Amino acid sequence: MQLASTIRGTRYRFGSVTEVLAKANPPKSGDDLAGISARDAVERVAARAVLANLTLRELRENPVVPYEQDELTRLVEDELDDQAYKAVAHLTVGQFREWLLDIDTAGPTLRAVAPGLTPEMAAAASKLMSNFDLMTVGAKCQVVVRANSTLGLPGRLSSRCQPNHPTDDVEGILASAREGLAYGCGDAVIGINPATDTAESTAEILRAIDDLLSRNRCPTQHCVLSHVTVQMKALELGCPMDLMFQSVAGTEAANKAFGISASLLQEGYELIQAKGTAKGPNRMYFETGQGSALSSAAHHGADQVTIEARAYGLARRYKPFLVNTVVGFIGPEYLEDGPQISRAALEDHFMGKLLGLPMGCDACFTYHASMTQDELESLKVLLGAAGCTYLMSLPVGDDIMLNYQSTSYHDIPTLRRLLHKRPTPEFDAWLDEVGIWRGDGPGPRFGDVEAVR
Amino acid sequence: MDALRDALGSADPLPPAPALPPIPAPPARVYTPRPEKSAFAAQAARHTTALVGIGHVGTRYATDVVLQFQAELAVAHAAVGAELPDGWAEHNGFVGVRSRVTSHREFLLRPDLGRRLDEASLETVRTRCTRNPDVQVIVADGLSAVACTQTGKALHDAVVRACAARGLSTGTPIAARFARVWLEDEIGQEVGAKVAMILLGERPGLGTGDGLSAYVVYGPKIGNTDGERNMISNIHARGIVPDDAAVRLAALAAAMIDQKCSGVTLDLGRLGEVAGGRGYRAPQVRQRLVEHDR
Numbered sequence: 001m002q003l004a005s006t007i008r009g010t011r012y013r014f015g016s017v018t019e020v021l022a023k024a025n026p027p028k029s030g031d032d033l034a035g036i037s038a039r040d041a042v043e044r045v046a047a048r049a050v051l052a053n054l055t056l057r058e059l060r061e062n063p064v065v066p067y068e069q070d071e072l073t074r075l076v077e078d079e080l081d082d083q084a085y086k087a088v089a090h091l092t093v094g095q096f097r098e099w100l101l102d103i104d105t106a107g108p109t110l111r112a113v114a115p116g117l118t119p120e121m122a123a124a125a126s127k128l129m130s131n132f133d134l135m136t137v138g139a140k141c142q143v144v145v146r147a148n149s150t151l152g153l154p155g156r157l158s159s160r161c162q163p164n165h166p167t168d169d170v171e172g173i174l175a176s177a178r179e180g181l182a183y184g185c186g187d188a189v190i191g192i193n194p195a196t197d198t199a200e201s202t203a204e205i206l207r208a209i210d211d212l213l214s215r216n217r218c219p220t221q222h223c224v225l226s227h228v229t230v231q232m233k234a235l236e237l238g239c240p241m242d243l244m245f246q247s248v249a250g251t252e253a254a255n256k257a258f259g260i261s262a263s264l265l266q267e268g269y270e271l272i273q274a275k276g277t278a279k280g281p282n283r284m285y286f287e288t289g290q291g292s293a294l295s296s297a298a299h300h301g302a303d304q305v306t307i308e309a310r311a312y313g314l315a316r317r318y319k320p321f322l323v324n325t326v327v328g329f330i331g332p333e334y335l336e337d338g339p340q341i342s343r344a345a346l347e348d349h350f351m352g353k354l355l356g357l358p359m360g361c362d363a364c365f366t367y368h369a370s371m372t373q374d375e376l377e378s379l380k381v382l383l384g385a386a387g388c389t390y391l392m393s394l395p396v397g398d399d400i401m402l403n404y405q406s407t408s409y410h411d412i413p414t415l416r417r418l419l420h421k422r423p424t425p426e427f428d429a430w431l432d433e434v435g436i437w438r439g440d441g442p443g444p445r446f447g448d449v450e451a452v453r
Numbered sequence: 454m455d456a457l458r459d460a461l462g463s464a465d466p467l468p469p470a471p472a473l474p475p476i477p478a479p480p481a482r483v484y485t486p487r488p489e490k491s492a493f494a495a496q497a498a499r500h501t502t503a504l505v506g507i508g509h510v511g512t513r514y515a516t517d518v519v520l521q522f523q524a525e526l527a528v529a530h531a532a533v534g535a536e537l538p539d540g541w542a543e544h545n546g547f548v549g550v551r552s553r554v555t556s557h558r559e560f561l562l563r564p565d566l567g568r569r570l571d572e573a574s575l576e577t578v579r580t581r582c583t584r585n586p587d588v589q590v591i592v593a594d595g596l597s598a599v600a601c602t603q604t605g606k607a608l609h610d611a612v613v614r615a616c617a618a619r620g621l622s623t624g625t626p627i628a629a630r631f632a633r634v635w636l637e638d639e640i641g642q643e644v645g646a647k648v649a650m651i652l653l654g655e656r657p658g659l660g661t662g663d664g665l666s667a668y669v670v671y672g673p674k675i676g677n678t679d680g681e682r683n684m685i686s687n688i689h690a691r692g693i694v695p696d697d698a699a700v701r702l703a704a705l706a707a708a709m710i711d712q713k714c715s716g717v718t719l720d721l722g723r724l725g726e727v728a729g730g731r732g733y734r735a736p737q738v739r740q741r742l743v744e745h746d747r
Binding site: 029032124146163165169171172173175176179183200331336344347366367373395396398400403404405410413414417442446447449450452 | 461493496497499500501502503504505506507508509511512513514518522523525526527530532533562563565596597656657658659661
């Protein structure tokens with residue numbers, strides 16, 4: 001395995017595959033904070049030159065966290081589809097990038113190869129790709145999942161309705177959820193981050209949303225994003241629950257800081273399969289985000305893009321209905337500004353889709369990051385063009401509990417008009433029936449909350 | 454190719470623009486939903502500060518909504534970008550210290566440096582501060598120097614009074630620049646405080662750049678984790694007012710000294726509503742920011 005390259009007569013040597021992966025990463029403040037990034041742009045390209053010549057087999061044999069130290073590495077290694085792996089193992093990362101970009105490499109082929117890819121392979125390819133490369137391949141991937149509705153079909157752009165409230169006032173949550181539905185938002189899920197992490201509160205919110213959806217015969221899913229153990233208790237209380245949520249990270253140690261493990265997720269998965277109320281087989285919802293492992297000092301010296309891909313490697317075991325990266329929420333010490341947040345969003349979408357996940361994105365910023373509202377709006381268009389499965393949606397994009405800026409109820413219909421996209425077929429039919437959205441534009445009841453009882 | 458051009462129209466590929474009809478002014482749409490105009494807005498306003506019932510123009514916002522939104526965003530960004538004025542600490546009766554951070558950008562990017570005192574400040578704390586207080590109170594800029602200058606002094610003084618009412622000593626008043634929460638660990642450790650309490654500007658939300666958060670830890674020492682802290686957020690004139698927050702904070706400090714612990718292991722049951730739970734947040738109140746001069 002060759003870990004050195006030469007640029008203009010200067011030889012660059014790297015100590016490990018992990019170091020090559022880290023130094024090949026585009027600039028990220030989180031990698032600087034971890035002290036693992038390339039010292040300048042030339043060393044970054046030198047690392048990419050090394051990476052381009054490593055084979056996918058070498059990446060499998062050199063995971064960024066050793067097999068003995070980490071259950072995520074073990075699960076990925078032990079459960080990899082050997083036939084799919086063998087089809088691409090001989091390719092270098094540079095060749096793999098070219099194969100992905102080839103017009104003849106279409107969605108069904110990418111779907112077939114996904115189970116044979118390790119997270120490190122997806123991360124490595126992203127490091128050799130520009131934003132357009134990431135979008136081109138992301139848009140080709142086919143990932144279609146089904147709960148109460150069918151998510152991820154071509155030409156569709158869905159949204160999570162996120163009617164959060166700082167004190168879990170159910171009437172306040174319902175008012176916001178109704179407004180969201182009246183703008184055609186919420187076909188991916190109506191998902192609430194609760195302020196109070198108790199089973200009773202989770203159950204109370206779920207019952208209220210369940211009533212709202214059945215009263216209006218609205219075909220979507222509901223979820224309350226409390227800790228998985230809390231949702232399991234709520235499910236045991238006998239409340240309706242379409243999707244079970246959990247935040248996940250890319251190393252065993254980082255997940256420990258979240259209070260979870262693969263076996264706990266397996267328990268949750270089995271419980272929602274047995275007792276969940278969704279009609280379809282995909283019933284899990286995961287959120288991720290670059291930098292979460294470093295924030296709990298659990299990154300093992302690996303860069304935040306590669307660690308992020310490993311979270312997807314864990315998520316795919318549970319056949320989720322939704323996975324999204326909460327890309328700008330973590331703050332400027334991990335993603336400093338608009339270009340870094342936008343790049344990370346496109347990387348995460350690409351890596352997740354390539355690994356076979358229904359990737360959405362919470363395109364967002366906190367108010368101490370250097371990102372403007374215009375940059376955020378641009379990012380939503382990039383994600384829509386890249387085939388992102390869903391975005392969030394909130395009143396004016398303002399989360400009154402979590403204090404950050406995301407996608408708004410007005411942004412989703414705007415994007416659908418700009419990009420000629422539709423919601424899920426089931427939700428599309430409901431919107432047409434109620435008169436909120438007809439064809440490719442607003443219907444007579446668009447924005448009219450009284451249309452949603 | 455010529456045939457293709459002809460098919461697209463001979464000279465001008467678009468037909469002539471139509472005659473303009475009269476363009477009436479659109480109806481007024483305002484940012485703060487008008488409860489008197491809509492039963493939904495009235496009902497919603499009793500339960501949430503989320504901006505619902507604001508209407509739309511096409512699929513976008515009305516002009517008034519755009520302006521109010523931009524004003525809220527600007528207030529948040531201004532709060533993040535502000536720095537404590539030179540001499541603010543001394544002018545307000547505090548001993549001034551600073552973290553190892555040397556610039557505002559570095560403050561945002563290097564939380565590790567914001568958690569430790571620079572050498573001169575360490576010396577200041579060692580030589581100028583009363584040792585072994587029950588509670589060491591520190592006011593700090595955190596992510597909103599605006600919140601610190603607006604409410605920091607008032608909250609500090611209220612906490613000192615509330616602690617005194619419980620017979621707790623509070624040591625030398627300290628104000629810290631470029632400070633993260635964990636800076637309380639080093640300061641508290643150096644002065645030998647039983648409890649350290651940092652009152653610092655919180656990450657601004659839309660239109661709310663002036664909130665303070667308080668983080669309290671028992672037995673402060675470098676290496677304390679967040680699980681060992683209790684916190685109260687949203688302390689400002691339109692959230693939890695400083696006097697109420699101070700009563701809660703003094704009650705928390707007293708309970709920590711009594712139980713010799715803090716954070717997840719602290720039993721709040723005996724405190725009841727006064728301490729407001731491990732992390733208490735009162736709902737914010739939304740203000741209209743832009744007024745049009747007539």
